[in-house]
Structures are given as C-alpha cells and as structure tokens.
Amino acid sequence: MFTRVMKARQINVDVSVLFADLRGYTTLSQSHPATAVSSLLDVFYDECAEAIWEYDGLLNKTVGDAIMAIFNFPIRHDDHAQRAVRAARDIQHRCRHLGRELDFPKGAEADGSELGVGIGIDSGQTSFGEFGRSHRDLTAIGTVVNTAARAQSVAEAGCILVTGAVRSRAPAETNAGEGRAYELKGFDKPMELYAV
Secondary structure (H helix, E strand, C coil): CHHHHHHHCEEEEEEEEEEEEEECHHHHHHHCCHHHHHHHHHHHHHHHHHHHHHCCCEEEEEECCEEEEEECCCCCCCCHHHHHHHHHHHHHHHCCCCCCCCCCCCCCCCCCCCCEEEEEEEEEEEEEEEECCCCCEEEEECHHHHHHHHHHHHCCCCCEEEEHHHHHHCHHHHCCCEEEEECCCCCCCCEEEEEC
16 A cells, blocks of 8 residues: 555545544643643553554554544555444543553643543545645545534544544444534535544
C-alpha cells in the first residue's frame, strides 16, 4: 500500500478514521510540573498506540494532546469500522486511570478525575498520500477525516461518538448507541452521531 502511494503520490482508499483527545490535559498542565505532565502525555500516546496496533490500525499523527489513527491502511481489513470501534473502547479502558500512577509531587497528585478521553470515528473514502510542498506530510485528507475530528471535538470525556456510516458498517459494536443531532463546526447541517 505504501509503495502504491509512493508511485502515485496519493490514492483513494476506504478507511475508518479515529481521533482521540485527552480531556483535562490543558488544565492539568497549568497546575502541575512539566516533567509530570509530559510523562502523562507519553503514557497517553503509548496506550493509544497499543490499542490501535492491536487492531491493525495506523497511528498517523500525534498533535498536542490528540492522536489520529487510520484503519484499513496499510493493512487491509473489511471489518475496519468494527476494528476502529474496538480500538476506541480499548483506548477508553486503558486510559481510565491516567495520572494515578505518575510521579506527581506530594500534594499535587492527579486522582484521574479531571482526566478523560473524547473519541470520534467516521468511515468512508479518503485520499491518502503526500501533501505539501516545502514540508511533505504523509496522511489522509477529506470529509471523513474532518467529520471524525469534529465528532471527537464534541465527545465528552469517556465518550465515543460515531457517525451513521460507522454504525451501519459495525452494527454489532454500535447498536446500543443513541443518536443525537450535533452542530459541527464547518458543516452546514446538524449531523447525527451515536454514542457507543
């Protein structure tokens, strides 16, 4: 798959895109030592990576206190939406106690109550390739990426929000989800998202 990208510069591929953001990180970083906060971010990245790799996803980006993952590239799986939802559940499970085991100074412990992860997932066609001129970035672009990012932005700590496309592709993983219309930045009409 990467060879195809290198030859064509970009390809269209059907994927599931997952965004996860560490809630409470900014507040925590203002009241705790930088070393403890950076350790927290290291743990968050590592836990996300392990969950994503477990389901053959690609950890494509880490941006501040957020990550972007792609499923069905470069390792192909017809059940990529299901894999993305399972990885999201695994991330939530792994990150339940973030901060509790870290080395915060006495009197500045993080009990984990202010921390959590918000996750958004969408599935569909996207372009994957190298983008940019002076600085080339190997990534996916398109509406699917934007929708997953916006879904993540409205997901509360501990919540996984998926689109109708994900719900229809992975019914066994998402049937219990309740639909709700959300106003997403950059989208003209409210979008139905489902809590998993």
